[in-house]
Every structure is written in C-alpha cells, then in structure tokens.
Amino acid sequence: xxxxxxxxxxxxxxxxxxxxxxxxxxxxxxxxxxxxxxxxxxxxxxxxxxxxxxxxxxxxxxxxxxxxxxxxxxxxxxx
Amino acid sequence: xxxxxxxxxxxxxxxxxxxxxxxxxxxxxxxxxxxxxxxxxxxxxxxxxxxxxxxxxxxxxxxxxxxxxxxxxxxxxxxxxxxxxxxxxxxxxxxxxxxxxxxxxxxxxxxxxxxxxxxxxxxxxxxxxxxxxxxxxxxxxxxxxxxxxxxxxxxxxxxxxxxxxxxxxxxxxxxxxxxxxxxxxxxxxxxxxxxxxxxxxxxxxxxxxxxxxxxxxxxxxxxxxxxxxxxxxxxxxxxxxxxxxxxxxxxxxxxxxxxxxxxxxxxxxxxxxxxxxxxxxxxxxxxxxxxxxxxxxxxxxxxxxxxxxxxxxxxxxxxxxxxxxxxxxxxxxxxxxxxxxxxxxxxxxxxxxxxxxxxxxxxxxxxxxxxxxxxxxxxxxxxxxxxxxxxxxxxxxxxxxxxxxxxxxxxxxxxxxxxxxxxxxxxxxxxxxxxxxxxxxxxxxxxxxxxxxxxxxxxxxxxx
Numbered sequence: 001x002x003x004x005x006x007x008x009x010x011x012x013x014x015x016x017x018x019x020x021x022x023x024x025x026x027x028x029x030x031x032x033x034x035x036x037x038x039x040x041x042x043x044x045x046x047x048x049x050x051x052x053x054x055x056x057x058x059x060x061x062x063x064x065x066x067x068x069x070x071x072x073x074x075x076x077x078x079x
Numbered sequence: 080x081x082x083x084x085x086x087x088x089x090x091x092x093x094x095x096x097x098x099x100x101x102x103x104x105x106x107x108x109x110x111x112x113x114x115x116x117x118x119x120x121x122x123x124x125x126x127x128x129x130x131x132x133x134x135x136x137x138x139x140x141x142x143x144x145x146x147x148x149x150x151x152x153x154x155x156x157x158x159x160x161x162x163x164x165x166x167x168x169x170x171x172x173x174x175x176x177x178x179x180x181x182x183x184x185x186x187x188x189x190x191x192x193x194x195x196x197x198x199x200x201x202x203x204x205x206x207x208x209x210x211x212x213x214x215x216x217x218x219x220x221x222x223x224x225x226x227x228x229x230x231x232x233x234x235x236x237x238x239x240x241x242x243x244x245x246x247x248x249x250x251x252x253x254x255x256x257x258x259x260x261x262x263x264x265x266x267x268x269x270x271x272x273x274x275x276x277x278x279x280x281x282x283x284x285x286x287x288x289x290x291x292x293x294x295x296x297x298x299x300x301x302x303x304x305x306x307x308x309x310x311x312x313x314x315x316x317x318x319x320x321x322x323x324x325x326x327x328x329x330x331x332x333x334x335x336x337x338x339x340x341x342x343x344x345x346x347x348x349x350x351x352x353x354x355x356x357x358x359x360x361x362x363x364x365x366x367x368x369x370x371x372x373x374x375x376x377x378x379x380x381x382x383x384x385x386x387x388x389x390x391x392x393x394x395x396x397x398x399x400x401x402x403x404x405x406x407x408x409x410x411x412x413x414x415x416x417x418x419x420x421x422x423x424x425x426x427x428x429x430x431x432x433x434x435x436x437x438x439x440x441x442x443x444x445x446x447x448x449x450x451x452x453x454x455x456x457x458x459x460x461x462x463x464x465x466x467x468x469x470x471x472x473x474x475x476x477x478x479x480x481x482x483x484x485x486x487x488x489x490x491x492x493x494x495x496x497x498x499x500x501x502x503x504x505x506x507x508x509x510x511x512x513x514x515x516x517x518x519x520x521x522x523x524x525x526x527x528x529x530x531x532x533x534x535x536x537x538x539x540x541x542x543x
Contacts (some may be wrong), residue, residue, distance in 0.1 A: 036378040056260070
C-alpha cells in the first residue's frame with residue numbers, strides 16, 4: 001500500500017514531465033504518441049488512486065492497535 | 080504638637096497625601112460585604128487575613144459582558160464572558176485596580192475600582208507570560224529552527240483525545256485530502272491536571288517508535304484553563320526536542336499556546352492542521368485534469384499538423400500520379416480533338432463552300448450553256464474567219480494583179496522602148512544632173528536594144 005501511494009507521487013511527477021516535454025519540444029511523432037499513451041495511462045491510474053484513496057485510521061492504546069471507529073467515538077461523545 | 084488641625088483640615092491633608100502617594104494601585108483580596116443598591120454602584124470590601132479595604136465600583140466603571148480580556152486583549156473564544164460586576168460574589172478572590180480616595184463625610188478611605196478581574200485568570204496569564212519569556216530566551220520560538228512539513232506525509236501520528244471534537248474535525252478534513260494516508264491516533268487527555276503528562280508521554284512514545292513522518296498535536300477550543308495543558312513547559316521541551324516535525328493546532332484561531340508557538344508549524348485549528356498536511360483531493364484531481372487536457376491538446380496539435388502536412392503531400396502526390404497524368408492527358412487530348420473537330424469541320428465547310436463555289440464557277444465557265452455559248456462564239460468566229468479569209472484572198476488577188484501591172488509599168492526597159500535612154504557613169508551610177516558629169520568623161524548610154532559609148536563634149540545647164 002505504501003508502495004502504491006509512493007507511486008502516485010512518482011506517477012504524477014512523471015506525468016508532469018511528459019506533458020512538459022511534449023509541450024516544450026518538437027518530438028518525433030512516434031515518440032510523441034508513445035509519451036501520450038504513457039501519459040494517459042498514468043493519468044488514469046492516478047485518477048483511480050485518488051478515487052479509491054482512503055485513509056487508514058488506527059487507534060494506538062496501551063493494549064495495542066485497534067481500528068478507529070468514528071461512529072463509536074461519536075457515540076462516546078454523545079454519552 | 081506644633082499644630083492643631085480641625086477635622087476638616089486633617090482630613091484634607093490626609094486626602095492630599097494619600098491620593099498623591101497612591102494615584103493608581105493594584106490590590107488583591109477576597110470580596111466581602113458586597114452590596115448592590117439600586118443606583119447600580121457596587122460597594123464591597125476587600126479583605127485578607129489581617130486587613131480590610133473598602134471599595135466602591137461606580138456604575139460608570141463597570142463593563143458589560145466582556146468579549147476580550149481587558150488586560151491581554153485576547154478575545155474570549157467561547158463567547159463573551161459575563162461581566163465580573165454581575166457575577167461577583169462574596170468570597171471571590173479578585174484583583175482590583177483603581178485610585179485611593181478619602182471620603183470626608185465618613186472619615187474613611189476607600190478604593191475607587193476602575194478594573195476588576197478574577198485573580199485566577201490573572202495568575203495564569205502571569206505564568207504564561209513568564210514561561211513565554213523564558214522559552215523565547217531559549218530560542219524555542221525561533222522561526223529559523225523550524226522545520227517544514229513533509230509533502231504529503233503518509234504516516235501521521237495524531238496526539239489528541241480520541242473522543243474530542245478535534246479528532247473528528249481533523250479526520251473529516253483529511254478524508255477529502257491526499258491520496259491515502261496512515262493515521263495513528265495516540266490518545267491523551269487534553270484537559271485537566273493529567274493532560275500535560277499524557278501529552279508528554281505520547282510525544283516520547285511517537286519519537287521512540289520513529290514510525291511517523293509528522294506529529295499532529297490538536298485540541299478543540301476552550302477557555303484558557305481548558306487549554307492550559309498545552310502551556311506546559313515539559314511539553315514545550317518535548318516539542319522542541321522532537322526528531323519528527325510537529326504541527327500543532329490547539330483551540331481556535333485566537334488561542335495561542337506555548338505548544339503552538341513551539342511547534343514547527345502552527346495551525347489555527349485542528350481542521351486547519353489537516354489542510355496544511357495534505358493537498359485537497361479535488362485539487363489533485365483538477366491538476367490531473369489539467370495535465371490530461373494539456374496532454375491531449377498537445378498531441379492533437381501535433382497530429383493535426385502532421386495530418387495537414389500529409390494531406391498536402393498526398394494532394395501533391397496525387398497530382399503527380401500516372402492515373403492523374405493519364406486523366407490530364409486525356410483531358411488535353413479531348414480538348415485537342417474537340418478543337419481539331421471544330422477546326423476540321425470549319426475547314427470542310429470552307430472547302431465545301433469553295434468547292435461549291437468553284438463548281439458553280441466552273442459550271443458557269445464550262446457548263447453546257449457556256450459551251451454552247453463558246454461553240455456559238457467559235458462558230459461565229461469561224462464564220463468570220465472564213466469570211467475574212469475569203470475576202471482577204473480576193474483582195475490579195477486584186478492587189479497582186481495591180482502590183483503586177485504597176486511592176487510592169489516600172490520596168491526600165493519599157494520607157495527605153497518608147498525612146499528614152501539611161502545614161503550611166505562608168506561606175507554604174509545613173510546621171511540625174513549636169514553636175515554629175517565632167518567634160519571628156521566616157522559615159523554609157525543605154526537604149527532599148529543595147530548601149531552606146533559616148534564622150535562628153537559640152538554641158539549646158541537649163542536655166543531655172
């Protein structure tokens with residue numbers, strides 16, 4: 001999961017690099033198309049990652065680590 | 080006894096001395112004998128174990144509900160505080176500021192209160208200021224030493240009360256941000272006597288574990304006493320000494336605690352802390368969109384340009400293709416044929432006309448009529464020729480006859496026969512004049528039947 005997250009940043013950077021190199025230089029058509037394809041794939045992947053992004057929240061108590069339930073907390077608050 | 084005062088004189092002197100010596104004083108004590116007459120002024124005594132001071136708090140000096148601390152200028156987050164003038168009770172320990180005043184009619188002195196404050200708050204404020212001064216000297220708040228937060232931290236340690244509003248706010252905001260993060264909550268009391276110790280313990284734990292990219296220290300809003308744990312000196316030291324960058328968001332925007340000031344980054348509120356940690360997901364999405372648009376636009380531009388170039392070349396190539404060339408030749412041929420047809424047609428017509436015309440002329444010239452005409456003409460000419468020939472012969476015969484006659488008459492022999500003679504010189508020339516001959520000259524005289532040789536004896540010339 002950590003690797004995947006790291007991926008997002010790398011992928012985003014790579015995407016930026018691709019866009020910039022496409023915009024800055026007159027590349028050969030094959031090269032451009034290849035970059036475009038790569039860019040679109042990256043963009044799609046990044047999008048999917050954003051759409052599925054969830055924070056993993058855990059509570060670290062003396063007894064150990066437990067998933068943190070916001071509902072439980074809300075209930076506790078109510079009490 | 081150098082002087083005997085009247086009561087009035089002494090009182091005036093005391094007043095002068097007292098009011099001059101204590102123009103403005105702070106006095107601390109416990110309230111007693113509190114009375115609130117209808118005038119709105121308040122009368123009470125301040126006392127401690129050994130003494131009593133009468134006080135008057137005129138209506139004009141009493142404030143309404145207070146929105147901010149009159150001493151520090153800090154706004155009260157949890158709403159305006161009811162004026163102390165209203166809440167004041169016997170037994171409350173307060174601090175009063177005002178002038179000393181002698182009241183001659185009753186022979187007493189009193190404090191004219193201008194400002195009154197609950198002593199507890201004042202004490203906290205003093206402590207806060209002292210600690211702040213001390214830690215400033217230690218360089219705790221130096222902006223130079225403060226670290227930047229890692230970009231999009233993936234391991235976040237949150238030290239707070241798991242049941243508080245702060246963590247709810249923080250998690251709510253962080254849920255819409257970033258691209259996925261591990262958040263660990265390290266529970267600690269954030270209020271009360273035990274709070275500071277627990278906060279310190281969790282700071283130590285997180286630092287020992289070394290797992291987190293960043294430490295988040297948050298607590299919701301509250302009164303200055305509620306937030307007091309975050310003004311703890313030990314906690315400040317732990318924050319200062321933390322190996323991991325610390326972001327603190329304690330209370331509301333106006334609340335500033337020592338922990339806030341010591342942290343590497345100060346967030347105004349717990350929600351703000353989450354905002355500072357991660358970029359908004361929709362913004363990330365937007366920047367993705369933007370990149371994608373740029374990518375597509377660029378490739379479309381390039382493809383468009385190539386396509387244009389290609390189609391230009393294709394047109395050029397098409398123009399040069401054998402098929403096109405044949406087509407063009409065909410067209411050319413057709414054109415020429417057409418022209419030829421037209422030209423030939425024209426020529427034929429002209430020729431035909433010429434032929435017709437010529438035929439006509441020929442017919443006229445050599446046609447039957449013309450032939451007849453010519454034949455007639457020939458006949459007529461023949462007739463005329465015949466006729467002329469005949470005539471000419473007759474005429475010639477006659478002329479010939481006449482000529483023969485004339486010729487006969489011209490014969491020199493003839494006159495000789497009639498007696499005439501011809502005289503010739505020896506050289507043959509005939510003599511026509513006297514002058515032609517000289518005396519003695521031999522002449523030949525021709526007569527009809529021969530000649531006679533004679534010599535000239537005399538010459539006589541006829542008179543003319």
